[in-house]
Amino acid sequence: MTVQQTLAELVAIDSVSSRSNAAMIAYLRQRCEFRGLLVHEYSHVDANGEAKINLVAQTSVCDPTVENSQAEACATIELALVGHTDTVPYDPAWTDALRLSERDGKLFGRGSCDTKAFIAAALTAIANVDLAKLKKPLALVFTSDEEIGCLGAKRLVAAKPFRARYAIVGEPTSLQPMRAGKGYCLAEITVHGREAHSAYPSLGASAIARAAHLIRAIEEIAEEIKVDSHDAFDPPCTTLNVGLINGGTAKNVVPGECRFTLEWRTIPGQKTDRVLNAVRKVIGEISRTDSDFSCDIDAGRFDESFETKANSELVQFLEQASARSSGTVAFGTEAPSMIALGAEAVVFGPGDIRVAHRTGEFVPLDELNQSVEILLRAIERFCW
Numbered sequence: 001m002t003v004q005q006t007l008a009e010l011v012a013i014d015s016v017s018s019r020s021n022a023a024m025i026a027y028l029r030q031r032c033e034f035r036g037l038l039v040h041e042y043s044h045v046d047a048n049g050e051a052k053i054n055l056v057a058q059t060s061v062c063d064p065t066v067e068n069s070q071a072e073a074c075a076t077i078e079l080a081l082v083g084h085t086d087t088v089p090y091d092p093a094w095t096d097a098l099r100l101s102e103r104d105g106k107l108f109g110r111g112s113c114d115t116k117a118f119i120a121a122a123l124t125a126i127a128n129v130d131l132a133k134l135k136k137p138l139a140l141v142f143t144s145d146e147e148i149g150c151l152g153a154k155r156l157v158a159a160k161p162f163r164a165r166y167a168i169v170g171e172p173t174s175l176q177p178m179r180a181g182k183g184y185c186l187a188e189i190t191v192h193g194r195e196a197h198s199a200y201p202s203l204g205a206s207a208i209a210r211a212a213h214l215i216r217a218i219e220e221i222a223e224e225i226k227v228d229s230h231d232a233f234d235p236p237c238t239t240l241n242v243g244l245i246n247g248g249t250a251k252n253v254v255p256g257e258c259r260f261t262l263e264w265r266t267i268p269g270q271k272t273d274r275v276l277n278a279v280r281k282v283i284g285e286i287s288r289t290d291s292d293f294s295c296d297i298d299a300g301r302f303d304e305s306f307e308t309k310a311n312s313e314l315v316q317f318l319e320q321a322s323a324r325s326s327g328t329v330a331f332g333t334e335a336p337s338m339i340a341l342g343a344e345a346v347v348f349g350p351g352d353i354r355v356a357h358r359t360g361e362f363v364p365l366d367e368l369n370q371s372v373e374i375l376l377r378a379i380e381r382f383c384w
C-alpha cells in the first residue's frame with residue numbers, strides 16, 4: 001500500500017478530538033500487529049464518556065505492569081515516532097473533509113496535514129524496513145487528545161510505559177526539524193468588588209477598576225520579564241496576553257466582579273510559574289494599599305517549554321536528512337512529554353502548520369513521500 005493510500009484510509013476515519021479515537025486506534029493496531037510489533041493500549045474515559053486510547057507499538061517486549069526496578073531492566077526505546085490521532089473539528093460544509101483528494105500535487109482532507117500525514121509516513125516506513133534486523137527497540141506511539149491540550153501524551157507520561165532515547169514528534173513543520181518550543185500557560189483571574197448604585201460609587205468598589213489596575217501591573221511584568229531572552233525564538237522572550245475580559249452587569253451598577261484570562265508562553269530555561277509568582281507578588285502589593293482588594297486565580301495549564309541541544313544526534317541527523325537547519329516552534333506539542341519520558345525530542349513532519357486547522361487543509365505529496373524516506377533512514381540510523 002502506498003503512503004497516499006494509507007493517508008486516505010486515515011483521513012476517512014473521523015477522529016475529531018470530541019469523539020472516541022477507538023476506531024483510529026483499531027486501524028493503527030492492526031497495521032502494527034501485521035508488521036509484528038507488540039502493542040499495548042492505554043485507555044481512559046474522558047469527561048464526556050468517550051474512550052480515549054494511547055497506543056504504543058514496539059519491536060521489543062516491555063511489560064508496563066512491572067514495578068520500577070524491573071521496568072529499568074526493560075529495554076529503553078531507542079527511537080519513538082510519535083503521532084497524535086485526533087484532529088480539530090471540520091466545517092460540515094466541507095463535504096470532502098473525510099475523503100482525501102489530490103489537486104496540483106496537494107492532498108486535501110481534515111488531518112491530512114495535522115498530523116495524519118506523519119502517521120501515514122511512519123506506517124509506510126515500518127512496512128519497508130526489515131524489523132527483525134533492528135538491534136535497538138523502535139516504537140510507534142499514537143496519542144489521543146493532542147488538539148485539546150496534549151492530554152493523551154500527558155496521561156502517557158503518568159503511565160510511564162517506556163523510557164526513550166530519541167523521539168520524533170510528528171507535526172507539520174514543512175520538514176524542518178524543530179528542536180525547541182515555548183511553553184504554554186493559562187490562568188483565569190477573577191477580581192472581586194462590591195456592587196452599588198453608580199450614583200453612589202463610594203458605597204461600592206469597582207471590580208473593573210481593580211482589574212484595570214492589576215492588568216496595568218501585568219503589563220509591567222511583561223516588560224520586566226524581557227530581560228530573560230532566548231535567541232532561537234522570535235520574539236526572544238516570554239510573552240503575556242490578556243485575551244478575554246468580562247465584567248459588570250449594567251451601565252449604572254458599580255461592577256461587583258471582573259474576570260480575565262492571562263496567557264503566557266515561556267522560553268526554555270524559565271520556570272512556568274515565574275509569571276504567576278510575579279502576579280501574586282503584585283497582588284500582595286496592591287492589597288497593602290487597598291486592604292479590600294480581593295481576587296481568585298484559577299491556574300489551569302502549565303505546559304513546559306522544551307529544548308533539545310543543537311548538537312543532539314537526532315537534530316543533526318534530521319538537519320542533514322531534510323537539508324534544513326533546525327528551528328523553533330511557537331505552538332504547543334507533545335515534545336515536552338517525550339522529554340519527560342527521557343527522550344531527546346524533535347518536532348518534525350510534512351505539511352505547513354499555517355494550513356493546518358483550516359478548511360482545505362492539505363499536505364504536499366512530495367513532502368509526504370520525502371518524510372517516508374527520512375523516517376526510513378532514521379530507523380536505520382538509530383535502530384540498526
Ligand SMILES: [Zn+2]
Binds near residue numbers: 115146172
Ligand atoms: Zn498536530
